[in-house]
Amino acid sequence: MPPDRWQQHNITFVDGEMARRTIAERLGPGLIEAEAGGQLTGWWFMNKQPWPLRYLADKPSPAIESLLSDFIGDGVATLCLPCVYEPETDAFGGPEAMEAAHELFHSDSRHLLTYQPSPMHLGRRETAVLLASAMMRGAGLDWFEQGDVWAKVAALRPVTNPPPPERAAELISPMQKLMTADARSLCRPNGPLHRYDEWVTAFERAGATLADLAGRGALTRGLRAVIAHHVIFHANRAGLLRDDQSALSYIAREVVMGTSDHTESPTEATASIDSVSAVNTDTITTPTADAERLRNALVDQLRTDGHARTPAVETALRTVPRHVFVPDASLEDAYANAPVHIKYDTDGTSISCASQPGVVALMLDQLEAQPGERILELGAGTGYNAGLLAHLVGENGHVTTLDVDDDLVEGARTHLAAAGITNVEAVTRDGALGYAEAAPYDRIIATVGAHGVPHAWLQQLAPGGRLLVPQRLKGTVSRSIAYEQRDGRWVSLGSEMNTFMPLRRGIADDDRRVIPLSTDGAVRLQAPAGLNIDADALAGVLDQPHTEEWTGMTVRAMESPEWMELFVTCSLPSGLIRMLFPQSAKGTLLTEDPYPSSTAVVDKGTVTYLARRLSKEKTPEGDRLWEFGVIGHGPGSDELVARVADAIRTWDRDYRHREATFEIQPLDAPEIEQRPGLFALDTPLNRIVVDWR
Incomplete structure (x- = not known):
């Protein structure tokens, strides 16, 4: 394939977890859609930073360029640059072998995007060994030739701390099962590779093609050296860390080269590996060591992101084993910077989860728990957050954690006991009632969302105690606010943008409802249940002609417009409401770049939402800027659009460089005179004063 037909984009994601989510949820489907539309073919990627995306096309794909621009605008990537692709033709054995490599890269990339490690699937390390072994057998390599490939990989990925001899001996048998297993037999129904037979076929075919090229003298490098290069490329694409690659190749080499009596054939071995339980994600390295490595990598990432700012919080996160609290998740999922959902409502809605570690760290920073303190947590969930709090207060402190569901409380108790944590009491109780039996508390932290603050x-x-609560202020705009009582007034010490699952089944319920805006229901509002919205009047409103107004307010890449969101939500009766939409709605039902956070304003049968576009203006440093606009549909939309745009401009002109403070007041407190920069938000339980002055 002519090199000038290859297109390459180097994508610098904000962090690894953001990259994994964005690639799986947005870029993967976008590539498949662009391929189906004839814009590109043969796409593949490598899993590193920056993240190189390569595909065949006469020119860069407009769909992919638009998607990458969205990534910058949404703050998930900092750079998306076009680059020149230089194939490693010599390393992969010459032009014909390079073409075969590209075919394998494409198939491998497609399957890696959809095959996620889980209790019913194998882990990335296990699939790497299975696929590499299938490729070697496809090339006709005998047992010792396969061992030589692993030795070449081990030489390129030298192990720094080899496992002790007794541990290496323990790993020989499971590794040999992986190396000799018939991967195709695992593709049968209910097998761990069910529906992934094409993935196995791609590696077998690549091995056979390379062997044919070698037999015809068309391979410019040794067959086993080329396959070793493929093994490393797949491991990198799969996101295996260098330590993983070192451990895998070290043990695989030892399986073959450590003794001369390993003669088991694939046929003989297949019967012993017929399920995930036979060879699972813990077979290759010590689970405890894996967990510690992944946990430390996660905390390193959180520190880079600006969280876990104190040594105490950092130590707690490095010490308390999150995987013990989410036993059904893989280690990779347990230590990803993402929530792990553990309970769902009857309609499939998640109602409890282990919160995203970045959010957990952020709130622990805000709480500032000290040794010896007594803490009340509202929302036990898995018990993980209570375990972190227990570590922070130490053996002389105590944590009480509440949840409304018996099964969650029992699970939290089990997890805490498994982690060896003894200074936590888990109780079934409506969190809005607190737990007077163990009061008073030095700190109270809610890990569920609230609208009003329960008395x-x-x-x-x-x-002198501190309350930390993720509070929905108006519309769907929420912030995690730390309150303390000063001179008889409950005032904020600081706040961070944050959203949690709402309180439910109690006196402070803050439920949500979904309101369709498009005829097909694809675009919909996720609105507070207590907000007065006429769903019938909004049915199909997006089918009506739109009005738009651009505000001149711009933000840089990675600059959060969170304070603008809060100001606008305070300024309008409905507040800003979250709007849910699929990728396919962009450029069809909606503009090309609708703002994905709290964005919609409603007035009877009219709706507006925020949008962005690349501005012609740039920063003094030459960086790009994105301008915010307002799009409206429905009767009188031009008037509502103008009101929203005016609120954005007022914030930009008068309050952009200020942060708001918050105060909890009783509902019968004297009313304040509201004006721009000073708002009173009434909840069913109290009044929240938001002040930018």
């Missing part, structure tokens, strides 16, 4: 929380705090 019990304030009453059960000790003098």
